[in-house]
Amino acid sequence: MTSDAAPDIHGPAALRRVVVNAGKLLGGRSVNAVLSLAYLAIAARALGVTAFGVLVLIHAFAQFLGDVVKFQSWQTLIHYGAGPLHQGEKARFQQVLRFTLLLDVGSGIVGLAIGIAGAFLFSGKLGWTPDQAPAAAGYVLSVAFMVSATPLGLLRLFDRFDVLAGQAALVSIVRLAGSAIAWAIGAPLEGYLLAWAVGTAVGFALLVWASVSELGKRGLLAGFSMRGPLADGLPGVWKFAWSTNLNTTLDVAFTHIVTLAVGALVGPAQAGFWRMGRQVADAIAKPAKLLTPALYPELARLRVAQGEAQMAKLALQVGLMTGGFSAVIVTIAAFAGKPLLTLVMGPAFAPAAELMTWQVAAAAIGIFALPLEPMLVSQGRPGAALRVRLVVSLAFLASLALLIDQWGARGAAIGLVAAAAAMALGNLGMLLRRPRGALSQEAACGDSVPGAKDEP
Secondary structure: HHHHHOOOOHHHHHHHHHHHHHHHHHHHHHHHHHHHHHHHHHHHHHHHHHHHHHHHHHHHHHHHHHHHHHHHHHHHHHHHHHHHHOOOOOHHHHHHHHHHHHHHHHHHOOOOOHHHHHHHHHOOOOOOOOHHHHHHHHHHHHHOOOOOHHHHHHHOOOEEEEEEEHHHHHHHHHHHHHHHHHHOOOHHHHHHHHHHHHHHHHHHHHHHHHHHHHHHHOOOOOOOOOOOOOOOOOHHHHHHHHHHHHHHHHHHHHHHHHHHHHHHHHHHHHHHHHHHHHHHHHHHHHHHHOHHHHHHHHHHHHHHHHHHHHHHHHHHHHHHHHHOOOHHHHHHHHHHHHHHHHHHHHHHOOOHHHHHHHHHHHEEEEEEHHHHHHHHHOOOHHHHHHHHHHHHHHHHHHHHHHHHHHHHHHHHHHHHHHHHHHHHHHHHHHHOOOOOOOOOHHHHHHHHOOOOOOOO
């Protein structure tokens, strides 16, 4: 871990690296988007609208649970580990690594316990029957592979976005192969659940192998132990970890909770329509959204080395890059959505087109405001982003049942657009309220190191 291995942190190089790393992710995620539609199409055509909806609901439950208990340890690793890594402070970096690994282990245990119990307790309420509860509980075991985010943080910090791109594609390849086998042998719902769970496990294994390999190459495994100090010398680390965890937990209100609510209130078929619309919306919006994981490490480096002015400049550049893309994707969804869904999923899924258009509009707003939340988090102000998300999410969730009761799944989609707009405006307001050039005390104490601005 030497200084000459540290990347150039100056503005143009940082922007170039954001785009290059996002491009690497885009390659894998583009393949992933196509393959995801393929394995979803196989499941939808084989199972039918209602059984496919049950599959979607069980998957959404596991994903929701994984997101709730996951501490987003990759953000903590980047935020507190970027400085020690580039300053050659091996012991301190290993301390941050130990802290995030223990967060992953603890959250995994909690997630499994809650998930297995919940699969039985919520049967009949969230769309699957008591007879399907054992299959749901079995699928929840994949939560253990969803909550460990430390490998993600390591690979992002080491600029191994090529591995992350390959991992995304690998998950879908395994799920596609498994779904094809399930279709060929006429497997019931359980066969598709098994195929999806195996894909998650294989993708997780690749991340662990790659991150351990990168640590070994840099000599960061030598002397590492899970015994030792955790939060000592890392001011605000627990607050940061809890804030980022809660922030992402609230974010699932716009994804998995809505799917579960639609399934519970209007049935598995509508949940299936919602999931398909969201799948296409996410695939269309993915190229711009992939800038976000590439943006975090660059903002962390700029915070350590050059300060907030350069962070703001980079965030503005990224925002300008993504602005025009938003209008384009809404147009594509409005005119090509229904033919695409009919072609891929079959005529039975054509009603999902209207939902998809609203979901794409919500995603477009998020794309336009893409740099705002990473900027707040990288300033050491995850609490500000959390407050915005808390207010917006609570308002959205409070109105969700009424919206669905009045207008069905369409009501949830319209509410999603309103919530995305409120989130963007709230984060912008938080950034504008803060005096320019003033680093938060948490960020300054937790990450700044003597001589950091002289680092090449």
